[in-house]
Amino acid sequence: MSDPNNISQTPKHTAMNSVKFGAKSNILLWRLLSFLIVFLMWELAGRADISIAFPPFSKVAVAFVSMIFSGEFTTAYADSLPPLLIGLCITIIGGVIIGISIGLVRGAEWFIMPLLIIFQTAPVSALIPMLTYIYGISDTAKVVAIVILGMPLVALNSYKGIQATSPSLLEMSKSFRASWFDTILFVILPSAQKMIFAGLRLGVSGAFIGIVLAELLITPTGIGDLITYNRFIARYDKMFATIISILAVAGLTLGVMRMLEDSLFPSEKNE
Amino acid sequence: MHDIILKTEDVGVIYDGSIVALENVSLNVPTGRLTAILGPSGCGKTTLLKVIAGLIEPSTGTVKIRDKETIGPGPDRALVFQDFALLPWATVLQNVAFGLRAQGVSKREREKTSLHYIKEVGLSGFEDKYPHQLSGGMRQRTGLARALTVNSEILLMDEPFSAVDEQMRRKLQEDLLKLLKIENKTVIFVTHSIEEAVYLADQVVILSGRPGSISEIVYPEINRLGEIDLIRRQPRYIELVDEIWSSLKSYVE
Amino acid sequence: MLNSDMAKSKSSNRKFSFKRLMRTSPFWSLIFWAGIWEFIGQMGWMTLLPPLSGIWFAFAELLEQSAFWDAFAMTARTFGIGLGLSILVGIPVGVLMGISTRTDKILSIWVNLFLSAPITAVIPALMPIFGIADATVIATVILFSIWVVIIDTQAGITHVKDSLVEMGRNFGCSRWKIIIWIIIPAAMPEIITGVRLSVVRAVKGVIVGQIVIALIGFGGLFNTYLSYFLMERFWALIIVVFVMSFTIIGLVELLERRIAFYARAR
Numbered sequence: 001m002s003d004p005n006n007i008s009q010t011p012k013h014t015a016m017n018s019v020k021f022g023a024k025s026n027i028l029l030w031r032l033l034s035f036l037i038v039f040l041m042w043e044l045a046g047r048a049d050i051s052i053a054f055p056p057f058s059k060v061a062v063a064f065v066s067m068i069f070s071g072e073f074t075t076a077y078a079d080s081l082p083p084l085l086i087g088l089c090i091t092i093i094g095g096v097i098i099g100i101s102i103g104l105v106r107g108a109e110w111f112i113m114p115l116l117i118i119f120q121t122a123p124v125s126a127l128i129p130m131l132t133y134i135y136g137i138s139d140t141a142k143v144v145a146i147v148i149l150g151m152p153l154v155a156l157n158s159y160k161g162i163q164a165t166s167p168s169l170l171e172m173s174k175s176f177r178a179s180w181f182d183t184i185l186f187v188i189l190p191s192a193q194k195m196i197f198a199g200l201r202l203g204v205s206g207a208f209i210g211i212v213l214a215e216l217l218i219t220p221t222g223i224g225d226l227i228t229y230n231r232f233i234a235r236y237d238k239m240f241a242t243i244i245s246i247l248a249v250a251g252l253t254l255g256v257m258r259m260l261e262d263s264l265f266p267s268e269k270n271e
Numbered sequence: 272m273h274d275i276i277l278k279t280e281d282v283g284v285i286y287d288g289s290i291v292a293l294e295n296v297s298l299n300v301p302t303g304r305l306t307a308i309l310g311p312s313g314c315g316k317t318t319l320l321k322v323i324a325g326l327i328e329p330s331t332g333t334v335k336i337r338d339k340e341t342i343g344p345g346p347d348r349a350l351v352f353q354d355f356a357l358l359p360w361a362t363v364l365q366n367v368a369f370g371l372r373a374q375g376v377s378k379r380e381r382e383k384t385s386l387h388y389i390k391e392v393g394l395s396g397f398e399d400k401y402p403h404q405l406s407g408g409m410r411q412r413t414g415l416a417r418a419l420t421v422n423s424e425i426l427l428m429d430e431p432f433s434a435v436d437e438q439m440r441r442k443l444q445e446d447l448l449k450l451l452k453i454e455n456k457t458v459i460f461v462t463h464s465i466e467e468a469v470y471l472a473d474q475v476v477i478l479s480g481r482p483g484s485i486s487e488i489v490y491p492e493i494n495r496l497g498e499i500d501l502i503r504r505q506p507r508y509i510e511l512v513d514e515i516w517s518s519l520k521s522y523v524e
Numbered sequence: 525m526l527n528s529d530m531a532k533s534k535s536s537n538r539k540f541s542f543k544r545l546m547r548t549s550p551f552w553s554l555i556f557w558a559g560i561w562e563f564i565g566q567m568g569w570m571t572l573l574p575p576l577s578g579i580w581f582a583f584a585e586l587l588e589q590s591a592f593w594d595a596f597a598m599t600a601r602t603f604g605i606g607l608g609l610s611i612l613v614g615i616p617v618g619v620l621m622g623i624s625t626r627t628d629k630i631l632s633i634w635v636n637l638f639l640s641a642p643i644t645a646v647i648p649a650l651m652p653i654f655g656i657a658d659a660t661v662i663a664t665v666i667l668f669s670i671w672v673v674i675i676d677t678q679a680g681i682t683h684v685k686d687s688l689v690e691m692g693r694n695f696g697c698s699r700w701k702i703i704i705w706i707i708i709p710a711a712m713p714e715i716i717t718g719v720r721l722s723v724v725r726a727v728k729g730v731i732v733g734q735i736v737i738a739l740i741g742f743g744g745l746f747n748t749y750l751s752y753f754l755m756e757r758f759w760a761l762i763i764v765v766f767v768m769s770f771t772i773i774g775l776v777e778l779l780e781r782r783i784a785f786y787a788r789a790r
Contacts, residue, residue, distance in 0.1 A: 030629035037630065053652030106546050113550045115557065121724055121773060122766040123731035125644075126742075129750055130758075133572060201640075208642040216648065216736055227648050239649060246645045251637045326690055344694050356691040359786030360709055370695040373705075403786060421695065 055237045064241035072226065072238075073245060080222035083139040084211050087146025091203045095151040096196060099158025103192075104184065113159070119152035128213050137219050145214035150206035157199025161192030194265040201257045208250045276302040276457050277323065277425060282332035284318055291482035292318045296332070298476055298485060300425075305451065305458040307472035309465065311519065315483025316461045317353075317429055323459060324350055324427050336425075346374075349418035353430040355410040357402045363389065363413050364398040370421040381420070388416040391453070393446065408439035415447075419454065426458045432467070444470055445499050465515045469493070469508055477515065489515060574756050579763065582756035586764065591745060598741040599730055602658050606665025607726040611719060614670045618677025618718070622711075623703060628678070639671040643729075647736045656740060661733040668729030669722035676718025680711030713780075713787035720776040727769040 039057045046056025067073050102109040102116075128145050135141040165188045173183045215224020223246055230239040277300040284293040293315045300306050308316045321327040323334055325344040333340045336347055349370070357366050364385055371381035389398060392412040402410055411431055418426055432440040444467060451458065462468050468475045469491050479486040491511055493502060502508060545552070558576055565575025586592050621628040621635075647664055654660040684707050692702040708715075734743025742765060749758040 027629065030626075031633055034630040034633055038634065051653045053649070110546045110548075110550045111553045111556070114554050118766065122769055123728045125728065125732045125735060126746055126762055126765060129735065129746060130572060133750070205640040205642070209644055212642045212645045213732070213736075216644065217738075224645070227645065231648050231652065236649075236652065243645050243649055247637065247641045250641050254640050321690075324694060326693060344696060346696065348694070350691065350694040352687045352691060354685065354687050356685070356687040358688070358706070358709070360712070369691075373692070373695040373697045373701065401786065 052234075053236045055240060059237040060240040060244065063235075063237040064244060067238060067241055067245075073242075076223045076226040076242075077249075080142075080211055080215065080224070083142040083214075083222075084146065084207060086139075087143040087150070087210065088204065088207050090143065090147050091150035091154055091207055092200055094147070095154025095199065095203055096158050098151070099155035099196070099199065100162060100189075100192075102155070103159045103162025104188070109159075112155075116152045116156050116159070119148070120156055124148055125213055129217055131214070132218050139219070141218050142211055142214040142222075145218070146207045146210035149210035149213070150203040153206050154199045154203035157202060158192065158196045161195030161199070162188055164195065165191045194261075197261050197265065201254060201261065204257060205250070205254055208246070208253075212246065274302040275299045277334070277336050277459075279319075279323065280333050280335060282319070282322055282329045282334065284315070284322060284327065285330040293322070293329075294482040294484045296478075296483070296485055298488070300457060300459060301474065302424075302457050303455055304473040305460055305471055306474045306476060307468035308459065308461045308476045308478060309468040309515070309519075310463065310478035310483070311480060312463060314478045314480030316463075316478050318483065319478070320427055320429050320459065320461050324348055346421065347423050348425045348427055349421050349423035351411070351414050351418045351426065351428040351431045353434055355402070355407075355414045355434070357410055357413055359402050362399050362401060363394060363405070366402070366413050367416045367420060370417055374421070384420050385416070388419045389413075391419070391450065392416045406439070407435040408443060411435060411443065412446075415450075424457055426456045428458060428460045430461050430463065433463070440467075447471065448495060448499055465512050465519070466503075469511050469515070470502060475515070477519065487518065572755055574759065578756045579759045582754075582760040583764070586757060586760050592761075595741045595745050598658065598661075599734070602661040602733075602741070603665060603726060603730045605658075606662040606730065607669060607723065609662075610666050610670040610673055610722055610726065614673030614718075614722070615677050615715060618674040618715075619681055619703075619708065619711075621674065621678040622681025623707070631674075635671050635674050638667070639675060643667045644732055644736065647733060651737060656737055660737060661730060661741065664733030665726045665729040668732075669726040672721045672725060673715075673718045676721065677711065677715050680714025680718075681707055683714070684710040712783050716776075716780045716783050720773065720780055723773055723776050724769075727772065731765065 042057040042060075044056075046054055046059070098112065098116075102112045127148065131141040131144055135144060169187050169191065170183070173187050178186070211222070212224050215222045216228060219225070220228065223242065226242045227239055227246075230236070230242060278298065280297055282293060282296040283291070285291050296319060298306075308319060310316045318327065322329050325334070325341060325348065328342065335341065336345075341347075358369065361369070364382065367385040367389055368381040371384060376384075386398065389395060392415050394409060394412050394416065397405065397409065402413070405413070411434075414431070432443050435443065448471065460468075460471060470493075472491060475489040475491060476485060477487040477489065478484065489511065491507070493505055493508055493511075495502060561573070562576040564570060565573055565578065617631070621631055643664075646667060647660070650660045650663050654663055688706050688710055689702060692706045697705065731742060734741040735746060737743060738747045742761065745761055746758065749755070749761065
C-alpha cells in the first residue's frame with residue numbers, strides 16, 4: 001500500500017478486494033462447513049460402491065469411536081510413542097547442534113552441508129528397509145528411521161537461520177567490539193530463533209513420516225502395524241479409522257506448533 | 272477563469288464504519304493546469320487520488336467530470352504510480368503499450384503510439400529493456416509514457432517521484448514541466464514535498480490529516496514561461512515554501 | 525635461518541590451501557566422503573557398505589538388466605503422470621483459492637493438513653482400491669506433490685502488488701483480464717517454486733509408494749537386492765535414483781532461474 005505510515009489505521013482495503021470473489025465472514029463457520037462438505041462427499045463416495053476397500057464416512061466414524069473405547073488405539077499409540085519421543089529428542093537436539101555448528105564454523109559447513117542437502121532432497125526412504133539388517137526388528141530401527149528423516153530438516157533450518165543473520169547487525173556488533181561469543185549469544189542465535197523453531201516443526205513432521213514408514217516396513221508394532229493388520233483382515237473401516245487418527249494426531253501437533261510459532265515469533269509484515 | 276474539468280463534491284471516505292480517512296473534500300480542478308495535493312503522510316491524499324481515479328468508492332459525496340457524476344475508472348483519467356506498477360516480465364515497449372492493449376488496439380497501432388511517447392519521455396533506445404535493467408527514474412518515465420498513450424485528458428500522479436533519488440527527482444520534475452508544455456493535460460499531483468508542489472503546481476491543495484480535509488488552497492502563480500532552471504530562484508517560490516511549511520508544521524507535530 | 529624461513533613459508537602455504545579449500549563450494553566435500561566410503565568399504569567394517577569401486581561395476585550390470593529398465597519405465601511413467609496431474613490440477617486450484625475467499629476458506633484447512641501430514645500412512649489404503657499397479661503409485665505421487673503446488677500458487681496470487689492490480693483497473697481491464705494478464709504472470713516465480721518443491725515431493729512419493737507396495741518398480745528391486753544381499757546392486761540403484769532425482773530437480777531450478785529474473789523487479 002502506498003501509505004506505509006497508515007498501516008495501523010487503514011484496514012485491509014486492498015486492491016485485490018476489487019478482483020476477489022466472495023465475502024468475508026466467520027472463519028469458524030466456514031471451517032465447520034468445510035468439514036461437513038468433505039464428510040458428506042466421503043459418505044456418498046463410500047456408498048457408491050467404488051470398491052469394498054473404500055467404506056463410507058459413517059462406517060469409519062463408528063470404527064474410530066469403537067477403537068478408542070476398545071483400547072486398540074491406546075495400545076498401538078503406547079507402542080509407537082516411546083521410540084517417537086526418543087527419536088524426536090535426538091532429532092531436535094542433534095539437528096539444532098549440527099545446524100548451528102555448520103552455520104558458525106566454515107570448515108564444518110564445507111563437510112556437512114552437502115550431506116544434509118542430499119538427505120533432505122533425495123528419497124531417503126529407500127534406505128529404510130535396510131535398517132532391518134542392521135538393527136533387526138526393534139525400536140532402535142524406528143528411532144534411526146525417525147532421525148534419518150527428521151534431523152536433516154532441523155539441521156538445515158537452523159543452518160539457514162544462522163546464515164540469515166542480518167549483515168548490518170553483525171557489523172553493528174563488530175563496531176561495538178563485542179566478542180565472538182557475545183555476538184553469537186546476543187545477535188546471531190536470537191535472530192535465528194524463528195527459523196530454528198520452524199525447523200523443529202519440520203523435524204516433527206519428518207518424525208511422523210519416519211515412524212509410520214518404519215512401522216509399515218520393518219517393525220510390526222504400533223500404529224503402523226494397526227493399519228497393516230486391519231488391511232490384512234479386510235477391516236477397511238478400522239484401517240481408515242487408524243489412518244485418520246494418525247493424520248489427526250500429526251495435524252493437531254503440527255497445527256499447535258504452528259500456532260506457537262506464530263505467537264512467539266509474530267510476522268513483521270502487517271497484512 | 273478556466274473551465275473546471277473535474278470537481279469533487281463533499282467527498283468523504285469512511286473505513287469499517289468508524290475510521291474517517293477523508294471528510295468534506297470539495298475541490299475544483301481547472302482544465303489544463305497542474306493541481307497539487309499536498310500533505311504529510313497519512314493525511315489521506317493518496318486515498319483522495321484513488322477516489323478521483325475511481326478505484327475507491329467514496330462513502331459520501333461525488334466526483335464529477337464535466338459536471339457529470341462518475342463512478343469507477345474511465346478513459347478520461349490515467350494514473351502514474353509511486354512504485355511504477357510496471358509488469359516486470361515485459362519490456363519497456365510492452366509496458367508502455369499495455370493501456371492500449373487493454374483497449375483492444377491492434378499491435379501495429381499501439382506499438383507506433385508507444386514508440387512516440389517513449390521518445391517523448393526520453394527513453395529512446397530502451398524499448399527492449401526489462402524493468403529490472405532500468406533505474407528508478409527510467410522506470411517512472413516508462414510509467415509516464417504508458418499513461419500518455421491512452422490520451423486521457425486528466426493525468427493522476429501519486430507521489431510519482433518519491434521512490435527516486437533527489438537528483439533524478441529534480442530532473443524528472445523539470446522534464447515533466449517541459450512535457451506539459453507540449454501535451455495539453457490536466458494534472459492532479461499528489462506529493463508530500465512542499466518544494467515539489469510549489470515548483471510544479473498552479474494550485475496547491477493542502478490537506479491536513481486525521482481526518483483528511485482541505486485546510487488551505489494556495490495559488491503559487493509562479494512564472495514558468497521562462498527558463499525552468501530559474502524557477503527555484505524566484506522570491507515568490509522561496510516565500511511560498513516557507514509560508515506553507517509554517518502552516519503545515521502545526522499538523523506534523 | 526633459511527631453513528626455518530622455508531619451513532615457515534611451507535607451513536603457511538599448506539594452511540593457505542586448506543583455507544582456500546574451505547572457501548570452494550561445499551559440494552567438493554562429496555569427493556572426500558566418496559573417499560571415506562571407499563575406505564570403509566575396503567576395510568570391510570560394514571557388510572552393508574561395499575566399497576564404492578565395487579558399486580561402479582554393479583552399476584554397469586544394472587544397466588544390462590531388463591528388470592531395471594522395466595522398473596525405470598514404470599517409475600518414469602507413474603512419476604510423469606502423477607506430477608503432471610498435480611501441476612495441471614494444483615495450479616488452477618491455487619489460483620482459485622487466491623481469488624475466491626470462499627474457496628480459500630473451504631479448502632485451506634485440508635490443503636494445510638495434507639501438506640505436512642504423513643501421507644505415507646495413506647498408501648496402504650490405496651493399495652486395496654487401486655491394486656498393485658501403476659494407479660496406486662500415481663495416486664501416491666499426486667497425494668505427495670499436489671498440496672505444495674496449491675499453496676505456493678495461492679501465495680503467489682495473494683502477494684501480487686496492489687499497484688499492479690490498480691494499474692490494470694485504471695486502464696479498463698475486466699476482472700478476468702486482470703487475472704490472466706497481470707495476476708497469474710506476476711505470481712509465476714512462486715508458482716515455479718511450488719513446482720520445484722512438488723518435484724522433490726513427487727520423487728519421494730514415487731519411491732515410497734513403490735517401497736510400501738514392495739513388489740513393483742524400483743521399490744521391488746530394492747526389496748529383491750536386499751533379500752538376496754546384493755549390496756553392490758542395491759547401492760548402485762540407490763545412487764541411480766538419487767542422481768536421477770537431483771537431475772530433474774536441477775532442471776526445474778534452471779527454469780526457476782529464468783523466470784526469477786523479474787521477481788526482483790516486482
